[in-house]
Amino acid sequence: MLSAVKATPETLASLEDRFGGYLEGERVDEFLRAFEIPFAAGHWCAGEFFDRFCPIGYNSDKEFDNSVPAQIRRVAEAGIRGVEFHESVFLDEQKARDGAKVQEILDALQQHGVTPTCMNMNTWTDPKWKYGGVTNPDPGVRRDCIELCLQGVRLAEEVGCSSCNLWPGSDGWDYHFEVDYGERLQWYIEACTQIAEECNRRGLKFGTESKQKEPREGNMIVNTVAKAALVAQEVNRNLGTAAMGVVIDYGHEQMVGNTPADSLYMLRAVGVPIANFHINAAKYNSNDEDRIAGTDDVWRLIEFCYAAVDTEYDGWFGEDQFTYRTEQVESMRLSLELFANCMKKALLIYRQRENLRSAQATGDALRVLQLVKRVVYNG
Numbered sequence: 001m002l003s004a005v006k007a008t009p010e011t012l013a014s015l016e017d018r019f020g021g022y023l024e025g026e027r028v029d030e031f032l033r034a035f036e037i038p039f040a041a042g043h044w045c046a047g048e049f050f051d052r053f054c055p056i057g058y059n060s061d062k063e064f065d066n067s068v069p070a071q072i073r074r075v076a077e078a079g080i081r082g083v084e085f086h087e088s089v090f091l092d093e094q095k096a097r098d099g100a101k102v103q104e105i106l107d108a109l110q111q112h113g114v115t116p117t118c119m120n121m122n123t124w125t126d127p128k129w130k131y132g133g134v135t136n137p138d139p140g141v142r143r144d145c146i147e148l149c150l151q152g153v154r155l156a157e158e159v160g161c162s163s164c165n166l167w168p169g170s171d172g173w174d175y176h177f178e179v180d181y182g183e184r185l186q187w188y189i190e191a192c193t194q195i196a197e198e199c200n201r202r203g204l205k206f207g208t209e210s211k212q213k214e215p216r217e218g219n220m221i222v223n224t225v226a227k228a229a230l231v232a233q234e235v236n237r238n239l240g241t242a243a244m245g246v247v248i249d250y251g252h253e254q255m256v257g258n259t260p261a262d263s264l265y266m267l268r269a270v271g272v273p274i275a276n277f278h279i280n281a282a283k284y285n286s287n288d289e290d291r292i293a294g295t296d297d298v299w300r301l302i303e304f305c306y307a308a309v310d311t312e313y314d315g316w317f318g319e320d321q322f323t324y325r326t327e328q329v330e331s332m333r334l335s336l337e338l339f340a341n342c343m344k345k346a347l348l349i350y351r352q353r354e355n356l357r358s359a360q361a362t363g364d365a366l367r368v369l370q371l372v373k374r375v376v377y378n379g
Contacts, residue, residue, distance in 0.1 A: 002162070004312040005347075006036040012351040019344060028340045029079055037343060040082025040117040041319040041332050042278075043089065046074035049324045058324050068101075069108035076112035078332035083114050084318050085161070087152030088122040095148060097155065106159060117163065117316045118247075118276050119156035121149045124169030134191035135171040135184045135221055146191050153198045153206075163205035163275045163315065165247045166195060174218035188221050189231055193238045200243035205315070207247035207275025208232070211288065212256040224256055225263040229272045236272075245273035249320060250304065251282035251290055260300060261307035268311050277313070278320035279339055290322040292331055294338025301339075302376060305346035310353070345379040 011034055019031050032039060048057040048066045059066075068089050075083050090105065092098040109116060123133030123145050131137055133145040149166060156164050171188065173179045192208060199206035210228040211220050222228045228246045235244040246267060253260040267274055281291040281301075294301055308317075317339065323331035349356060349372055359367040 002038055002314050002316070003036065004314045005309045005343075006034070007309050007347060007350055011035055012347060015344065015348055015351065023341050023344060024337060028337050031340055031344060035343075035347065037340075038082060038117075038316045039080055039318075039336055039339070040084055040115075040316045041075050041078065041080045042084040042120070042321075043068055043071045043075070043086070045319050045321050045323070045332055046071040046078075046328050049322050051324065054324075068105050072105070072108040072112055072114055074329050075332065076114050077329045078336065080319070080332060080336060081113075081115060082117040082316055082318065083109070084118040084120060084320075085116065085159070086120050086122040087148070087155050088125070090155050090159075091151075095151075097151065102155070102158065109159075116156075116159045116161045117318060118165055119152050119159075119161045119163070120165045120167060121152045123148065123166075123171075129170040132171045132184075133168060134166070135168070135187045142187060142191070146194055149191070149195050150198050153195065153202060153204065156199075156204055157202045161204065163207065163247075164195070164199050165207055165209055165276055166192065167209040167211070167247070168221050169214055171221040172213070172215035172219050174216050184221060185231075189234045189238075192231055192244060193235045196235050196244040197239055200239065200241065205245060205273070205275040206243060207245040207273075209247035209249055209252070209278070211249065211252045214288075225253070225258065226266065229267055229270055232272045233270065242271065242273055245275040247276045247278065248274060249278035249280070249288075250293070250301070251278070251280040251288050251320070254282040254284050254296070254300075255286060255288055257285045260304040264304070264307040264311045264313070274313055274315060276315050277308070277317050279317050279335070280319065280321045290320060292321060292323060292326075292338065293319065293335040294342055298342055298345075299376060301342045302345045302349070305339075305343045306349055309346060309350050345375050348375045348379045 023031055048059050050057050090102050123129055136142050153164055196206045208222055208228050210222040210225050212223045214220050232244040236242050250260055279293045281293050281296040282289045319335050359371050
């Protein structure tokens with residue numbers, strides 16, 4: 001089991017002597033080890049990238065191995081110790097477990113020393129999910145989608161993941177009056193209850209990942225962390241235990257204009273656990289660009305890292321990025337590096353958290369800014 005970031009007096013004391021200055025190369029890895037910060041990447045970060053402008057893929061002009069074992073190898077080459085999966089990479093064309101694929105991926109994980117972390121449920125790439133997955137108006141399709149997710153939970157346990165995530169990429173609406181909002185939300189709660197119960201039975205964390213929009217640029221069934229938390233509360237009430245939490249995607253917080261750190265404290269206040277983090281960058285109130293972490297507002301990312309430490313988050317920090325026009329391994333490594341430097345700054349602030357809390361208690365923003373300014377710009 002993972003534990004919270006190791007922010008002890010001993011490790012915090014090493015920030016300036018052992019980890020002074022900008023962290024690069026092996027010092028990044030040493031820093032993450034010293035503070036026991038588990039960092040992962042989605043297998044997709046190391047694969048081919050497609051979009052509507054280049055549907056054949058941006059690496060189609062050169063020899064490129066897009067197999068999952070090759071993706072795992074690239075994750076390891078970037079110095080990243082964990083990898084997230086979609087359940088679909090373990091299935092055959094009939095959506096059944098493919099034993100050969102499972103073994104091939106397990107062998108690659110062992111060969112490259114990479115740990116499986118989170119199983120994400122792919123409920124959007126099949127035309128079957130055109131009108132939704134677990135909230136599809138056809139009850140048969142809803143049942144099929146729930147069974148696919150339950151199969152993903154079983155695969156997560158088999159390959160050694162610690163969590164599962166339902167990002168409802170096809171569950172939403174595009175127009176006013178299109179759906180019965182209450183009915184759709186109830187279907188979503190019912191589906192999550194079944195998935196959470198199975199995860200809990202198998203000792204896995206489970207969360208749902210909110211996003212402002214996706215279905216044809218419309219509206220997603222859980223568009224904010226707050227709504228995802230309400231779903232989790234209902235599920236946990238149904239089950240009588242905190243079996244469900246929330247997966248926070250940093251870029252999705254940017255999309256909706258949330259303060260990411262605020263969401264962490266809100267979840268702690270309402271008793272909803274955090275199942276996983278997705279780390280990336282996106283412009284404020286924009287789209288889900290999934291760019292390299294640390295390339296937008298570093299104040300927000302540093303504060304987010306501080307909140308993760310202060311609320312004792314005990315899961316993985318997982319890259320979820322689509323670097324269409326930059327090479328995969330270098331992009332993953334740079335994301336790790338920039339994140340590590342922001343986390344170091346967060347820990348420097350955390351080391352003086354009592355002074356920070358005293359400054360916050362005055363209500364004077366200048367007291368706070370004077371306290372943290374040198375860390376943000378020079379730490």
